[in-house]
Amino acid sequence: MSTQALFNVAVVGATGAVGEQILKLLAERNFPIKSLKLLSSARSAGSKISFRGQELTVEEATPESFEGVDIALFSAGGDVSKALIPLAVRHGAVCIDNTNAYRMDPETPLVVPEVNIDKISEHKGIIANPNCSTIQMVAALKPLYDRFGISRIIVSTYQAVSGAGAKAINEMLRQSKEVLAGNPANPDILPVGSLPVKHQIAFNAIPQIDKFQDNGFTLEEMKMIRETKKIMGDDSIEVTATCVRIPVVYGHSESVYVELKSDFDIGEVKSLLADAPGIALVDDPDTQSYPLATDAAGKNEVFVGRVRRDLSNPRALNLWIVSDNLLKGAAWNAVQIAEYIAIPQA
Amino acid sequence: MSTQALFNVAVVGATGAVGEQILKLLAERNFPIKSLKLLSSARSAGSKISFRGQELTVEEATPESFEGVDIALFSAGGDVSKALIPLAVRHGAVCIDNTNAYRMDPETPLVVPEVNIDKISEHKGIIANPNCSTIQMVAALKPLYDRFGISRIIVSTYQAVSGAGAKAINEMLRQSKEVLAGNPANPDILPVGSLPVKHQIAFNAIPQIDKFQDNGFTLEEMKMIRETKKIMGDDSIEVTATCVRIPVVYGHSESVYVELKSDFDIGEVKSLLADAPGIALVDDPDTQSYPLATDAAGKNEVFVGRVRRDLSNPRALNLWIVSDNLLKGAAWNAVQIAEYIAIPQA
Known part of the structure; x- marks a missing residue:
């Protein structure tokens, strides 16, 4: 009989859109938890969250919160991560950070398990979770990179409002109702x-x-460009991104043009994608089958078609890549x- | 004093989404009309449409409808154009066809006035109006083509439902209400x-x-690829397109990557776009100004930003090109x- 190690886990940003999905997944996956600490800003502290049938109280995240914590998952914004992660690391916690705070830090591995799981062992207390729109793209492109090499990627995104948080979801739904009723949208968040x-x-x-950055690209576009090179471990890949928000609740879609370094057989490309871990190939023009945001919502896979x-x-190849931005793009x-x-x- | 020639005009598909805009524009522009004939399928015949204060009755389009007609504007679907345009031409009418029926016919000029107005004089009775998503792209790229040359275009579209007709608009609005109310969307058209x-x-x-075509591209994507080369009069331009429908009522948006043949100054690119006929440059990151479908709706210009x-x-350059698909993309x-x-x- 093997003895399963158990861990003291903290979730920072437990009341947010991503935090909620992390808790759901920890429960579903039967994560080996000894104790679970739910942390948030002072504003949300005191709220109750049910986890595996137990009611837990959300506490305000402070430097002392991390005493005895083994694994801390952060998704409460870059400023919170910058302020608290160094302290959590000093307490001995391994921090998995969902924000942009440490992604491009050369000391911090930026990990998509299907792509560069080997980098995890290099961590010095922090492992960064990439940007949602980057994760699904590199997960889908990795099997093609390994087999053919990739010289260039040109991507245009169709991103869901949930990527901007629960407030943006509410804003989009509220605006939709107003516009359908013939009233002005009165935008307030996006x-x-x-x-x-x-x-x-x-x-x-x-x-x-x-x-916007000084070069005319947005930060989201620059994240896709820089993070793709870092995760693939290949600065020679040329990447261009145009990132666009559309009125979808869950699920980012991406139109991707990718130049490979060697000749390819299109049947082999489809087989590689169909067999790749975490990827689902949905691609049959005869039955009008291709990935759709509404089908990807709530699922952990990255869906590839067209x-x-x-x-x-x-x-060169053209692909349509869709995944739930809160799941594979963040919590999962x-x-x-x-x-x-x-x-x-594992 | 000059005497203005007046014309017998026919609008085929007068009750459709594009036909409605054509009538609005003919009135607004004070088009030199001697007589106006509104034609449609048998189903819509008999309906009344007001034009410059006069009530006109829509008639069923038949081969005889075109006797005495000088200019006929067709937007009633490819089959209607194929059946009736040869007869209208035999009656001496010049036919402007909004459908896909004659666009790639080598005898038929495919015209975007800002790009290749000189081709109009080559017509043999038919002038084809290009696909909506093609028109706005080539109109925006023409000043760059003339100055720098273009070797390659990679475009991903964000297309409005009105491009699929009035039924698709109603379907999208109905589905939105259902989904907001927690009901299934029950898709029926798109x-x-x-x-x-x-x-x-x-x-x-x-x-x-x-x-879908046998090569895995959709017909819309192939239209963008083929029509761009024909309108630009340059088969050497490499074009790739991915065409996507999104829940927008009016206004197609396009994320365009374009490789130029010579070095360029980004300031000169913006000046060329700002000064080009029919183009409006909306591009100021400091004030978060860029083209939006909701701003372009109801306007004749092609808006360019990002x-x-x-x-x-x-x-290479990246651009965001937006225009009202029923106006510059069709009726205008x-x-x-x-x-x-x-x-x-003119």
Whole structure:
């Protein structure tokens, strides 16, 4: 009989859209928990959350919260991660961070288990969870990278409002009702809560996710460009991204053009995708089958379809990649990492 | 005092979404009309439409309808165009066709006035109006093509449901209400009315517009690829397209990556776009200004923004191009062509 090690786990941002999914997955996966601490901002502290039939009280996250914690999952915003993670690490916790705070830190592995699980062992207390739109793309491209090599990626995204949090979901649903009733949308949150200008998201497409950088790209676009190179471990891959918010609740979709380094057989491409871990190939033009955000919502897989050889470049492929941005794009990827830490050879 | 020539005009498909906009534009532009004939299928014949204060009765389109007609604007579907246009041409009418029936016919000019107005004079009775998603893209790219040359275009579209007609608009609005009320969407029209499988469009993104071809691309994607080369008059331009329907009522948006043939200054690119006829540059990251479908709806211009040099290829640009698919994408482009025919040097 083997003795299963048990862990003291903390979830920071437990009341947020991603935190809620993390708790659901920890319960579903029967994660080896000794104790579970739910942490949040002072504002949400005191709320009650049920976990495996037990009612837990959310506590305010403070430096002392991490005493005795083995594994801490952070999804409470970059500022919270920057303030608390160094203290949690000093207390001996391994921190899995869902925010942008440490992703490009050279000391911090940026991990998508299907792509670079080997990097986890290099951690110095922090493992970063990549941006949602990056995770699903690199997970789908990894089997093609390994077999053919990739020289260039051009991606346009169709991103769900849940990526901007529960408030953005409510805003989109509220606006939709208003516009359907013939009233003005009165935008209040999107595209970026902390910026002054707001745009209608209901029945619209907003080509801005996160703040603009000096080079004219948004931070979301730069995340896709930089994180893809870091996760693939290959700075030679050229990446271009245009990130767009559309009125979908759950599930990011991506139109991806990818140039491979060698000739390929389209049947082999489809087989590689169908057999890859965590990937589901949904691709049959005859039955009008392709991935849809509404089908991907609530599922852990990355769905790939519309796989076709480019007509202008025989070494290029076009793909349509869809996944639930709160699951594989955030909570599920983080819980996968936690499982690799907790359960060696998981 | 000059004497203005007046024309006998017929609008075929007068009761459809595009026909309605054509009539509105003919009135607004004070088109030189001697007589106006409104034609439709037998089903819609008998309905009354008001034009410049006069009530007109819609008649069923028959071969005899075109006797004495000088200019006929067709937007009643490809089958109607194929059946009636040859007869209308024999009656001496110049036909401006909004459908896919004659676009790739080598004898038929495919015209976007801002791009290739010189081709109009080559017509043999038929001038084809390009596909909506093609028109706005080539109109925006033409000034860059003339100055720098274009070697490659990779476009992903975010297309409005009005491109699939009034029924698709109603379907999307009905589904939105149902889903907001917690009911199933019960899709009935999209993605393609004549195909068996239907998908939810409310709060979703459907990567299929029109039927699949044997090469894995949809007909909409092939239209963008073929028509771009024909309108630009340059088969050497490599084009890749992924066409996606999203829950927007009016206004197609496009994420466009374009490789130029020579070095460029980004300031000059913006000046060329700002000064180009029919183009409006909306591009200021500091004020979060970029084109939006909701802003473009009801306007004739093609709006361009998010103009930025590609980070991976210094000769490439990224653009966000938005226009009302029923106006510049259909009715306005057709009326522009009609004006060039009716009013020399217009």
